[in-house]
Amino acid sequence: NAGVTQTPKFQVLKTGQSMTLQCAQDMNHNSMYWYRQDPGMGLRLIYYSASEGTTDKGEVPNGYNVSRLNKREFSLRLESAAPSQTSVYFCASTETAFLAGNTIYFGEGSWLTVV
Amino acid sequence: KQEVTQIPAALSVPEGENLVLNCSFTDSAIYNLQWFRQDPGKGLTSLLLIQSSQREQTSGRLNASLDKSSGRSTLYIAASQPGDSATYLCAVLRGSNYQLIWGAGTKLIIKP
Numbered sequence: 001n002a003g004v005t006q007t008p009k010f011q012v013l014k015t016g017q018s019m020t021l022q023c024a025q026d027m028n029h030n031s032m033y034w035y036r037q038d039p040g041m042g043l044r045l046i047y048y049s050a051s052e053g054t055t056d057k058g059e060v061p062n063g064y065n066v067s068r069l070n071k072r073e074f075s076l077r078l079e080s081a082a083p084s085q086t087s088v089y090f091c092a093s094t095e096t097a098f099l100a101g102n103t104i105y106f107g108e109g110s111w112l113t114v115v
Numbered sequence: 116k117q118e119v120t121q122i123p124a125a126l127s128v129p130e131g132e133n134l135v136l137n138c139s140f141t142d143s144a145i146y147n148l149q150w151f152r153q154d155p156g157k158g159l160t161s162l163l164l165i166q167s168s169q170r171e172q173t174s175g176r177l178n179a180s181l182d183k184s185s186g187r188s189t190l191y192i193a194a195s196q197p198g199d200s201a202t203y204l205c206a207v208l209r210g211s212n213y214q215l216i217w218g219a220g221t222k223l224i225i226k227p
Contacts, residue, residue, distance in 0.1 A: 042218050042220070090159070101164060109157070
């Protein structure tokens with residue numbers, strides 16, 4: 001009954017370090033997403049994968065890369081972390097693309113601080 | 116550019132009251148609108164989804180309405196309970212791509 005699982009939950013990085021946020025879903029969903037949430041702002045889409053084998057940029061992709069490893073897993077990589085990337089990151093999934101009006105399921109978030 | 120606004124940013128009411136949360140959007144060309152709940156330290160949970168052709172959706176004590184022409188949606192919570200305390204976010208789906216456009220949320224506190 002896991003749904004969407006993200007790791008790690010908390011991470012502190014120094015400026016310039018790299019790291020990868022992992023996400024896995026066990027609902028056999030085709031589409032997966034990475035968002036960031038900053039205080040006083042709505043969630044912003046970083047990257048999404050409409051189906052296995054495809055990835056596309058969202059609203060704020062700069063400084064990030066993604067990999068759709070297989071149908072279950074979608075990772076987000078920060079190659080050279082910057083303080084502006086301090087945020088809460090959420091992975092999400094839907095059965096198919098949004099236009100079908102599917103319910104979107106979220107992970108519990110990853111709190112990332114870049115010092 | 117689509118913008119989604121939720122006012123107020125925070126709301127505190129006594130238990131048992133009926134309340135309304137507001138969501139406004141600038142572009143009426145939406146595919147659907149969704150309401151979510153976010154508990155502290157947790158992810159978001161979908162509450163209600165209203166397709167652009169619909170006027171409202173209901174789930175238990177929750178009722179969400181949509182008025183595309185005025186760019187507004189409301190989430191009505193009946194007989195509020197302390198367990199309803201959370202941040203409530205609305206998001207609209209643009210028909211042209213896969214992007215949900217999010218409001219910043221209303222933090223709701225229900226006082227026992």
